[in-house]
Amino acid sequence: MSGENLDLIRYAIWIHEQLCNRRSQVVLPQLSIERWGRVERLHRRLAIAIGRNWASSVATVRRELHDAVRGLRYSLTEFDERLNDDVDSQQVLAPREILCELRALRDEFESVEFDLRHKLIRVTTEPIELEGLYLGPFEIELNLLRRDNGGLAHYRVIARDPQPSRRNSDVTHPHVHSEQLCEGEGQAPIRRALLSGRLYDFFVVVMNILRTYNSGSPHVPIEKWDGISCHGCGDFISDDDYCACTRCGVESCRDCSTYCSICEDQVCQECAARCPGCDEWFCAACMTECEGCSIEFCTTCLNEQQRCNDCHERELEEIEELDEGLAEPCADLASAEA
Amino acid sequence: MKILVINNDGGGFADYLEVADGATVEQLVGQQIGSAKPENYLIRVNRQPCAPDQVLQPGDRVSITPTKIEGAAESASN
Numbered sequence: 054m055s056g057e058n059l060d061l062i063r064y065a066i067w068i069h070e071q072l073c074n075r076r077s078q079v080v081l082p083q084l085s086i087e088r089w090g091r092v093e094r095l096h097r098r099l100a101i102a103i104g105r106n107w108a109s110s111v112a113t114v115r116r117e118l119h120d121a122v123r124g125l126r127y128s129l130t131e132f133d134e135r136l137n138d139d140v141d142s143q144q145v146l147a148p149r150e151i152l153c154e155l156r157a158l159r160d161e162f163e164s165v166e167f168d169l170r171h172k173l174i175r176v177t178t179e180p181i182e183l184e185g186l187y188l189g190p191f192e193i194e195l196n197l198l199r200r201d202n203g204g205l206a207h208y209r210v211i212a213r214d215p216q217p218s219r220r221n222s223d224v225t226h227p228h229v230h231s232e233q234l235c236e237g238e239g240q241a242p243i244r245r246a247l248l249s250g251r252l253y254d255f256f257v258v259v260m261n262i263l264r265t266y267n268s269g270s271p272h273v274p275i276e277k278w279d280g281i282s283c284h285g286c287g288d289f290i291s292d293d294d295y296c297a298c299t300r301c302g303v304e305s306c307r308d309c310s311t312y313c314s315i316c317e318d319q320v321c322q323e324c325a326a327r328c329p330g331c332d333e334w335f336c337a338a339c340m341t342e343c344e345g346c347s348i349e350f351c352t353t354c355l356n357e358q359q360r361c362n363d364c365h366e367r368e369l370e371e372i373e374e375l376d377e378g379l380a381e382p383c384a385d386l387a388s389a390e391a
Numbered sequence: 392m393k394i395l396v397i398n399n400d401g402g403g404f405a406d407y408l409e410v411a412d413g414a415t416v417e418q419l420v421g422q423q424i425g426s427a428k429p430e431n432y433l434i435r436v437n438r439q440p441c442a443p444d445q446v447l448q449p450g451d452r453v454s455i456t457p458t459k460i461e462g463a464a465e466s467a468s469n
Contacts, residue, residue: 127463144405157438228462237463242403242456249405251397253438257456258399261433267461 060169065152067172071197072145072250075204085128092121101316102299107338110299110318123270131240146250154252161257172197176256177213181226183266186275188226189214193259195252205247210234210263218273219280221292226263227271227278234259237267285309285322300324300336315339315352330354330361392449398423399456400432410447417443423455433458 095118102110146154155174158165164177174195181188192211199207209232212225223231236243239262246255266275280289284303296310297303298321311325312318313336320336327334328351340349345364356365392412396419397405410419416436420429420443433456434441447453 153438160439228464230464235463237461239460239462241401242399242460245403245405246399251405254397254399254403254454254456257433257454258403258460261456261458261460262462265459265461267463270461270463272464 061155061167062148062152064167064169065155066148068151068197068250068252069145069148071206072248075200075248084132085125088121088125088128092118092125095121105316105338107300109302113297113299113302120270144249151250151252154250157253158256161253162260174252174256176260178260178263180214181263183227183264184275186216186278188212188216191226191229191263193256195255205244208234208259210259218278219289219291220273220277220295224272227266227273227275228262230272234262235270235272236262237270238262283309296321298324300338311336313339328354392447394419394447394449394451394453396423397452397454399454400424400427414447415443416441416445416447416453419447419453420455431458432456 095114099111099114099118102114155167158174158176162176163179164175166173166175168175174197175192176195177192178190180190190213192213193208194211195206195208197206201207210226210229211232212229215225218224221230225232228235228237239258242258243255246252246258268274280291281295281304282288283290283306284298285305286309288306290304290306294306296305296307296319298305298310299318300320301324303321303323305321310319310321311334313320313325314333315335316339318336324337325334326337326340326349328340329348330350331354333351335351337349339351341352341355341359342349343355343361343364344359345368346361348361350361354361356362358365360368392410393407394410395405396408397403400423408419416434417429420432420434424432429443433454435454435456436445436447437452438454
Protein backbone atom coordinates (compact mmCIF):
# COMPACT_ATOMS: atom_id res chain seq x y z
CA MET A 54 0.00 0.00 0.00
CA SER A 55 1.45 3.38 -1.03
CA GLY A 56 2.21 6.06 1.53
CA GLU A 57 -0.34 8.33 0.00
CA ASN A 58 -3.05 5.73 0.29
CA LEU A 59 -2.16 5.11 3.91
CA ASP A 60 -2.34 8.83 4.66
CA LEU A 61 -5.69 9.04 2.98
CA ILE A 62 -6.99 6.11 5.01
CA ARG A 63 -5.84 7.76 8.22
CA TYR A 64 -7.46 10.99 7.10
CA ALA A 65 -10.75 9.20 6.47
CA ILE A 66 -10.62 7.65 9.92
CA TRP A 67 -9.89 11.01 11.49
CA ILE A 68 -12.79 12.66 9.62
CA HIS A 69 -15.10 9.90 10.83
CA GLU A 70 -14.04 10.53 14.43
CA GLN A 71 -14.59 14.27 14.09
CA LEU A 72 -18.05 13.76 12.71
CA CYS A 73 -18.99 11.38 15.50
CA ASN A 74 -17.71 13.87 18.07
CA ARG A 75 -19.75 16.65 16.51
CA ARG A 76 -22.92 14.60 16.83
CA SER A 77 -22.45 14.45 20.58
CA GLN A 78 -22.28 18.23 20.95
CA VAL A 79 -25.26 20.52 21.16
CA VAL A 80 -24.75 23.79 19.29
CA LEU A 81 -27.01 26.75 20.04
CA PRO A 82 -27.94 28.36 16.73
CA GLN A 83 -27.61 32.13 16.46
CA LEU A 84 -30.68 34.34 16.27
CA SER A 85 -30.28 37.35 14.01
CA ILE A 86 -31.69 40.33 15.88
CA GLU A 87 -30.12 42.75 13.39
CA ARG A 88 -32.35 41.56 10.58
CA TRP A 89 -35.48 42.34 12.58
CA GLY A 90 -34.08 45.77 13.41
CA ARG A 91 -33.53 46.49 9.73
CA VAL A 92 -37.11 45.49 8.91
CA GLU A 93 -38.36 47.83 11.65
CA ARG A 94 -36.29 50.76 10.37
CA LEU A 95 -37.39 50.28 6.78
CA HIS A 96 -41.02 49.97 7.91
CA ARG A 97 -40.77 53.37 9.60
CA ARG A 98 -39.17 54.90 6.50
CA LEU A 99 -41.90 53.49 4.30
CA ALA A 100 -44.59 54.94 6.57
CA ILE A 101 -42.94 58.36 6.31
CA ALA A 102 -42.62 58.15 2.53
CA ILE A 103 -46.27 57.10 2.14
CA GLY A 104 -47.43 59.85 4.47
CA ARG A 105 -45.58 62.46 2.44
CA ASN A 106 -46.63 61.04 -0.93
CA TRP A 107 -43.05 60.48 -2.10
CA ALA A 108 -43.83 58.00 -4.86
CA SER A 109 -40.25 57.24 -5.91
CA SER A 110 -39.14 56.88 -2.32
CA VAL A 111 -42.06 54.55 -1.61
CA ALA A 112 -41.03 52.30 -4.51
CA THR A 113 -37.40 52.19 -3.41
CA VAL A 114 -38.07 51.59 0.26
CA ARG A 115 -40.73 49.01 -0.54
CA ARG A 116 -38.15 47.02 -2.54
CA GLU A 117 -35.60 47.29 0.27
CA LEU A 118 -38.22 46.22 2.81
CA HIS A 119 -39.17 43.25 0.66
CA ASP A 120 -35.52 42.16 0.54
CA ALA A 121 -35.15 42.68 4.28
CA VAL A 122 -38.26 40.61 5.03
CA ARG A 123 -37.01 37.85 2.76
CA GLY A 124 -33.68 37.92 4.58
CA LEU A 125 -35.43 37.75 7.94
CA ARG A 126 -37.58 34.83 6.78
CA TYR A 127 -34.47 33.07 5.50
CA SER A 128 -32.62 33.49 8.80
CA LEU A 129 -35.64 32.35 10.83
CA THR A 130 -36.00 29.27 8.65
CA GLU A 131 -32.32 28.51 9.11
CA PHE A 132 -32.61 29.07 12.87
CA ASP A 133 -35.61 26.76 13.08
CA GLU A 134 -33.85 24.06 11.08
CA ARG A 135 -30.79 24.32 13.28
CA LEU A 136 -32.96 24.14 16.38
CA ASN A 137 -34.54 20.96 15.11
CA ASP A 138 -31.38 19.59 13.59
CA ASP A 139 -32.01 15.90 13.72
CA VAL A 140 -28.41 14.80 13.62
CA ASP A 141 -29.23 11.20 14.43
CA SER A 142 -31.33 10.80 11.29
CA GLN A 143 -28.26 11.38 9.14
CA GLN A 144 -25.86 8.53 9.70
CA VAL A 145 -22.19 9.35 9.73
CA LEU A 146 -20.41 7.50 6.97
CA ALA A 147 -18.07 4.72 7.94
CA PRO A 148 -14.36 5.44 7.42
CA ARG A 149 -14.33 3.16 4.37
CA GLU A 150 -17.12 5.21 2.77
CA ILE A 151 -15.39 8.48 3.62
CA LEU A 152 -12.29 7.15 1.89
CA CYS A 153 -14.44 6.51 -1.19
CA GLU A 154 -15.68 10.10 -0.94
CA LEU A 155 -12.14 11.44 -0.92
CA ARG A 156 -11.06 9.30 -3.88
CA ALA A 157 -14.16 10.23 -5.87
CA LEU A 158 -13.23 13.91 -5.62
CA ARG A 159 -10.22 13.23 -7.85
CA ASP A 160 -12.48 11.67 -10.47
CA GLU A 161 -14.91 14.59 -10.45
CA PHE A 162 -12.60 17.60 -10.17
CA GLU A 163 -9.48 18.50 -12.11
CA SER A 164 -7.61 19.81 -9.09
CA VAL A 165 -7.92 18.23 -5.66
CA GLU A 166 -5.48 18.74 -2.81
CA PHE A 167 -5.47 17.04 0.57
CA ASP A 168 -3.55 19.09 3.15
CA LEU A 169 -3.39 16.41 5.79
CA ARG A 170 -1.34 18.48 8.19
CA HIS A 171 -3.81 21.35 8.40
CA LYS A 172 -6.83 19.11 7.77
CA LEU A 173 -7.82 21.00 4.65
CA ILE A 174 -9.35 19.74 1.45
CA ARG A 175 -9.02 22.02 -1.55
CA VAL A 176 -10.95 21.52 -4.75
CA THR A 177 -10.62 23.87 -7.71
CA THR A 178 -13.40 24.33 -10.21
CA GLU A 179 -13.10 25.01 -13.90
CA PRO A 180 -13.22 28.70 -14.89
CA ILE A 181 -16.68 29.98 -14.11
CA GLU A 182 -18.51 32.18 -16.58
CA LEU A 183 -22.00 33.49 -15.85
CA GLU A 184 -24.01 35.16 -18.61
CA GLY A 185 -20.87 36.13 -20.44
CA LEU A 186 -19.10 37.43 -17.34
CA TYR A 187 -15.78 35.68 -16.78
CA LEU A 188 -15.12 35.07 -13.08
CA GLY A 189 -12.25 32.61 -13.23
CA PRO A 190 -11.80 29.34 -11.36
CA PHE A 191 -12.64 29.09 -7.68
CA GLU A 192 -10.99 27.05 -4.98
CA ILE A 193 -13.34 25.52 -2.45
CA GLU A 194 -11.33 25.06 0.73
CA LEU A 195 -12.92 22.90 3.42
CA ASN A 196 -11.33 23.23 6.86
CA LEU A 197 -12.14 20.21 8.95
CA LEU A 198 -10.47 21.68 12.03
CA ARG A 199 -12.47 24.90 12.08
CA ARG A 200 -16.21 25.07 12.64
CA ASP A 201 -18.74 27.70 11.70
CA ASN A 202 -21.32 29.07 14.12
CA GLY A 203 -23.54 26.11 13.33
CA GLY A 204 -20.89 23.62 14.33
CA LEU A 205 -20.19 22.49 10.78
CA ALA A 206 -16.79 22.36 9.14
CA HIS A 207 -15.91 25.80 7.84
CA TYR A 208 -15.22 26.43 4.18
CA ARG A 209 -14.09 29.30 2.00
CA VAL A 210 -14.56 30.03 -1.69
CA ILE A 211 -11.40 31.64 -3.00
CA ALA A 212 -11.15 33.23 -6.43
CA ARG A 213 -8.04 31.93 -8.16
CA ASP A 214 -8.16 34.46 -11.00
CA PRO A 215 -10.10 37.20 -9.22
CA GLN A 216 -12.42 39.35 -11.29
CA PRO A 217 -14.09 41.28 -8.47
CA SER A 218 -16.93 43.67 -9.03
CA ARG A 219 -15.92 47.31 -9.40
CA ARG A 220 -18.81 48.15 -7.10
CA ASN A 221 -17.42 46.05 -4.28
CA SER A 222 -13.99 44.45 -4.44
CA ASP A 223 -14.99 41.87 -1.79
CA VAL A 224 -17.49 40.36 -4.22
CA THR A 225 -15.69 37.94 -6.56
CA HIS A 226 -18.83 36.11 -7.65
CA PRO A 227 -22.45 37.28 -7.50
CA HIS A 228 -22.99 34.92 -4.55
CA VAL A 229 -19.56 35.13 -2.90
CA HIS A 230 -18.67 37.97 -0.53
CA SER A 231 -15.37 38.00 1.36
CA GLU A 232 -14.81 34.36 0.37
CA GLN A 233 -18.13 33.36 1.95
CA LEU A 234 -20.66 31.63 -0.25
CA CYS A 235 -24.30 32.55 0.19
CA GLU A 236 -25.73 29.07 -0.14
CA GLY A 237 -29.37 29.90 -0.83
CA GLU A 238 -31.09 26.73 -2.08
CA GLY A 239 -27.95 24.76 -1.39
CA GLN A 240 -27.95 25.39 2.33
CA ALA A 241 -29.84 22.27 3.41
CA PRO A 242 -28.02 19.75 1.19
CA ILE A 243 -24.67 21.30 2.15
CA ARG A 244 -25.42 21.03 5.83
CA ARG A 245 -26.61 17.42 5.62
CA ALA A 246 -23.67 16.44 3.47
CA LEU A 247 -21.21 17.90 5.99
CA LEU A 248 -23.03 16.38 8.96
CA SER A 249 -22.73 12.87 7.57
CA GLY A 250 -19.35 13.14 5.87
CA ARG A 251 -20.62 13.09 2.31
CA LEU A 252 -17.77 15.29 1.19
CA TYR A 253 -18.23 14.46 -2.49
CA ASP A 254 -21.81 15.76 -2.38
CA PHE A 255 -20.69 18.85 -0.47
CA PHE A 256 -18.17 19.89 -3.11
CA VAL A 257 -20.52 19.09 -5.99
CA VAL A 258 -23.32 21.19 -4.49
CA VAL A 259 -21.00 24.14 -3.85
CA MET A 260 -19.63 23.86 -7.38
CA ASN A 261 -23.13 23.91 -8.85
CA ILE A 262 -24.03 26.99 -6.83
CA LEU A 263 -20.99 28.72 -8.30
CA ARG A 264 -22.11 27.68 -11.78
CA THR A 265 -25.57 29.21 -11.29
CA TYR A 266 -26.58 32.86 -11.38
CA ASN A 267 -29.56 33.86 -9.24
CA SER A 268 -30.52 37.26 -10.63
CA GLY A 269 -33.06 37.72 -7.83
CA SER A 270 -30.53 37.86 -5.04
CA PRO A 271 -26.90 38.60 -5.94
CA HIS A 272 -24.50 40.69 -3.88
CA VAL A 273 -23.84 42.61 -7.10
CA PRO A 274 -25.96 42.00 -10.21
CA ILE A 275 -24.02 40.95 -13.29
CA GLU A 276 -25.27 43.95 -15.26
CA LYS A 277 -23.69 46.22 -12.63
CA TRP A 278 -20.53 44.18 -12.18
CA ASP A 279 -18.32 46.76 -13.85
CA GLY A 280 -19.81 49.46 -11.71
CA ILE A 281 -22.38 52.13 -12.28
CA SER A 282 -21.60 55.68 -13.19
CA CYS A 283 -22.68 58.67 -11.16
CA HIS A 284 -25.67 60.50 -12.63
CA GLY A 285 -23.98 63.77 -11.75
CA CYS A 286 -20.28 63.57 -12.58
CA GLY A 287 -20.15 60.33 -14.59
CA ASP A 288 -17.47 58.67 -12.43
CA PHE A 289 -17.81 55.03 -11.37
CA ILE A 290 -19.37 54.60 -7.94
CA SER A 291 -18.20 52.04 -5.40
CA ASP A 292 -20.61 50.63 -2.82
CA ASP A 293 -19.12 52.86 -0.12
CA ASP A 294 -19.77 55.95 -2.20
CA TYR A 295 -23.20 54.99 -3.50
CA CYS A 296 -26.35 57.05 -3.01
CA ALA A 297 -29.75 56.53 -4.58
CA CYS A 298 -31.99 59.59 -4.75
CA THR A 299 -35.08 58.93 -2.70
CA ARG A 300 -37.14 61.18 -5.00
CA CYS A 301 -36.29 60.05 -8.52
CA GLY A 302 -34.12 56.97 -7.87
CA VAL A 303 -31.04 58.02 -9.89
CA GLU A 304 -27.70 56.79 -8.61
CA SER A 305 -25.01 59.27 -7.63
CA CYS A 306 -21.77 59.46 -5.72
CA ARG A 307 -21.80 61.17 -2.35
CA ASP A 308 -20.26 64.35 -3.76
CA CYS A 309 -23.11 64.73 -6.23
CA SER A 310 -25.90 64.07 -3.76
CA THR A 311 -27.36 66.17 -0.98
CA TYR A 312 -28.52 65.24 2.47
CA CYS A 313 -31.73 67.03 3.39
CA SER A 314 -31.73 67.75 7.13
CA ILE A 315 -35.51 68.30 7.10
CA CYS A 316 -36.64 64.91 5.79
CA GLU A 317 -33.28 63.16 6.44
CA ASP A 318 -33.16 61.74 2.92
CA GLN A 319 -30.43 61.70 0.29
CA VAL A 320 -31.34 63.36 -3.01
CA CYS A 321 -29.58 64.01 -6.32
CA GLN A 322 -28.57 67.45 -7.59
CA GLU A 323 -31.69 67.78 -9.72
CA CYS A 324 -34.02 67.05 -6.82
CA ALA A 325 -32.16 69.43 -4.50
CA ALA A 326 -32.55 73.18 -4.09
CA ARG A 327 -30.60 75.81 -2.21
CA CYS A 328 -32.38 78.02 0.28
CA PRO A 329 -31.60 81.68 -0.50
CA GLY A 330 -32.10 82.49 3.15
CA CYS A 331 -29.50 80.25 4.81
CA ASP A 332 -27.66 79.14 1.67
CA GLU A 333 -28.03 75.45 2.67
CA TRP A 334 -29.16 72.66 0.31
CA PHE A 335 -32.36 70.72 0.87
CA CYS A 336 -34.55 68.48 -1.20
CA ALA A 337 -36.90 70.53 -3.34
CA ALA A 338 -39.94 68.87 -1.78
CA CYS A 339 -39.01 70.29 1.62
CA MET A 340 -38.88 73.88 0.36
CA THR A 341 -41.90 76.16 0.79
CA GLU A 342 -42.94 79.32 -1.04
CA CYS A 343 -42.81 82.59 0.81
CA GLU A 344 -46.33 84.09 0.99
CA GLY A 345 -44.87 87.46 0.13
CA CYS A 346 -42.38 86.99 -2.71
CA SER A 347 -43.22 83.39 -3.78
CA ILE A 348 -39.53 82.44 -3.64
CA GLU A 349 -38.92 78.99 -2.08
CA PHE A 350 -37.16 78.79 1.27
CA CYS A 351 -36.51 76.07 3.82
CA THR A 352 -38.98 75.96 6.70
CA THR A 353 -36.43 77.41 9.10
CA CYS A 354 -36.12 80.60 7.05
CA LEU A 355 -39.86 81.27 7.02
CA ASN A 356 -41.73 82.73 9.97
CA GLU A 357 -45.10 81.61 11.29
CA GLN A 358 -46.84 83.63 8.60
CA GLN A 359 -44.75 81.80 5.96
CA ARG A 360 -42.79 84.93 5.12
CA CYS A 361 -39.09 85.20 4.51
CA ASN A 362 -37.00 87.66 6.43
CA ASP A 363 -37.00 90.29 3.69
CA CYS A 364 -40.75 90.14 3.22
CA HIS A 365 -41.26 90.22 6.97
CA GLU A 366 -39.12 93.35 7.32
CA ARG A 367 -40.78 94.95 4.34
CA GLU A 368 -44.11 94.25 5.89
CA LEU A 369 -43.00 95.85 9.16
CA GLU A 370 -41.80 98.94 7.27
CA GLU A 371 -45.12 99.18 5.49
CA ILE A 372 -46.96 98.94 8.76
CA GLU A 373 -44.76 101.68 10.25
CA GLU A 374 -45.33 103.92 7.25
CA LEU A 375 -49.01 103.28 7.48
CA ASP A 376 -48.98 104.15 11.14
CA GLU A 377 -47.08 107.39 10.43
CA GLY A 378 -49.44 108.20 7.62
CA LEU A 379 -52.45 107.76 9.89
CA ALA A 380 -50.77 109.67 12.74
CA GLU A 381 -50.32 112.99 10.71
CA PRO A 382 -53.98 113.44 9.72
CA CYS A 383 -55.01 112.64 13.28
CA ALA A 384 -52.59 115.28 14.62
CA ASP A 385 -53.93 117.85 12.12
CA LEU A 386 -57.46 116.99 13.13
CA ALA A 387 -56.65 117.30 16.80
CA SER A 388 -55.06 120.71 16.37
CA ALA A 389 -57.99 121.89 14.22
CA GLU A 390 -60.51 120.92 16.93
CA ALA A 391 -58.41 122.69 19.49
CA MET B 392 -33.38 -4.75 -3.38
CA LYS B 393 -32.20 -1.95 -1.17
CA ILE B 394 -30.22 1.02 -2.48
CA LEU B 395 -29.14 4.36 -1.00
CA VAL B 396 -30.58 7.43 -2.67
CA ILE B 397 -29.23 10.90 -1.97
CA ASN B 398 -31.46 13.61 -3.34
CA ASN B 399 -29.68 16.94 -3.16
CA ASP B 400 -32.65 18.70 -4.73
CA GLY B 401 -34.22 20.18 -1.62
CA GLY B 402 -33.33 18.72 1.74
CA GLY B 403 -30.30 16.70 0.76
CA PHE B 404 -31.47 13.63 2.66
CA ALA B 405 -29.93 10.22 2.20
CA ASP B 406 -32.48 7.40 2.41
CA TYR B 407 -32.54 3.70 1.76
CA LEU B 408 -35.13 2.71 -0.79
CA GLU B 409 -36.50 -0.61 -1.94
CA VAL B 410 -36.47 -0.87 -5.70
CA ALA B 411 -37.49 -3.68 -7.99
CA ASP B 412 -34.84 -6.03 -9.32
CA GLY B 413 -33.68 -4.88 -12.72
CA ALA B 414 -34.64 -1.25 -12.10
CA THR B 415 -32.53 1.17 -14.10
CA VAL B 416 -31.01 4.48 -13.13
CA GLU B 417 -33.40 6.24 -15.47
CA GLN B 418 -36.43 4.67 -13.82
CA LEU B 419 -35.24 5.54 -10.32
CA VAL B 420 -34.35 9.13 -11.22
CA GLY B 421 -37.71 9.57 -12.94
CA GLN B 422 -39.46 8.59 -9.72
CA GLN B 423 -37.33 10.99 -7.69
CA ILE B 424 -37.52 14.11 -9.86
CA GLY B 425 -41.01 13.70 -11.26
CA SER B 426 -41.65 15.92 -14.26
CA ALA B 427 -38.28 17.68 -14.08
CA LYS B 428 -35.77 17.08 -16.88
CA PRO B 429 -33.04 14.54 -16.11
CA GLU B 430 -30.51 16.64 -18.02
CA ASN B 431 -30.83 19.26 -15.28
CA TYR B 432 -29.30 16.85 -12.78
CA LEU B 433 -25.90 15.37 -12.09
CA ILE B 434 -26.54 11.65 -11.59
CA ARG B 435 -23.87 9.46 -10.05
CA VAL B 436 -23.94 5.80 -9.06
CA ASN B 437 -21.35 4.98 -6.44
CA ARG B 438 -19.88 8.41 -7.16
CA GLN B 439 -19.23 7.51 -10.79
CA PRO B 440 -20.92 8.67 -13.99
CA CYS B 441 -23.48 6.21 -15.28
CA ALA B 442 -25.65 5.49 -18.29
CA PRO B 443 -29.41 6.00 -17.98
CA ASP B 444 -30.04 2.34 -18.76
CA GLN B 445 -27.56 1.08 -16.17
CA VAL B 446 -29.22 -1.58 -14.05
CA LEU B 447 -29.04 -0.90 -10.35
CA GLN B 448 -27.40 -3.39 -8.02
CA PRO B 449 -28.11 -4.06 -4.34
CA GLY B 450 -26.30 -1.57 -2.13
CA ASP B 451 -25.77 0.97 -4.92
CA ARG B 452 -25.41 4.61 -3.88
CA VAL B 453 -27.28 6.93 -6.23
CA SER B 454 -26.90 10.69 -5.88
CA ILE B 455 -29.09 13.21 -7.68
CA THR B 456 -27.81 16.80 -7.63
CA PRO B 457 -29.32 19.70 -9.57
CA THR B 458 -26.85 21.31 -11.94
CA LYS B 459 -28.44 24.67 -11.17
CA ILE B 460 -28.61 25.59 -7.50
CA GLU B 461 -29.37 29.21 -6.75
CA GLY B 462 -27.23 30.98 -4.22
CA ALA B 463 -28.30 34.18 -2.58
CA ALA B 464 -27.03 37.45 -1.24
CA GLU B 465 -28.10 36.60 2.30
CA SER B 466 -25.23 35.51 4.54
CA ALA B 467 -24.98 31.82 5.05
CA SER B 468 -24.10 30.31 8.37
CA ASN B 469 -20.47 29.94 7.23
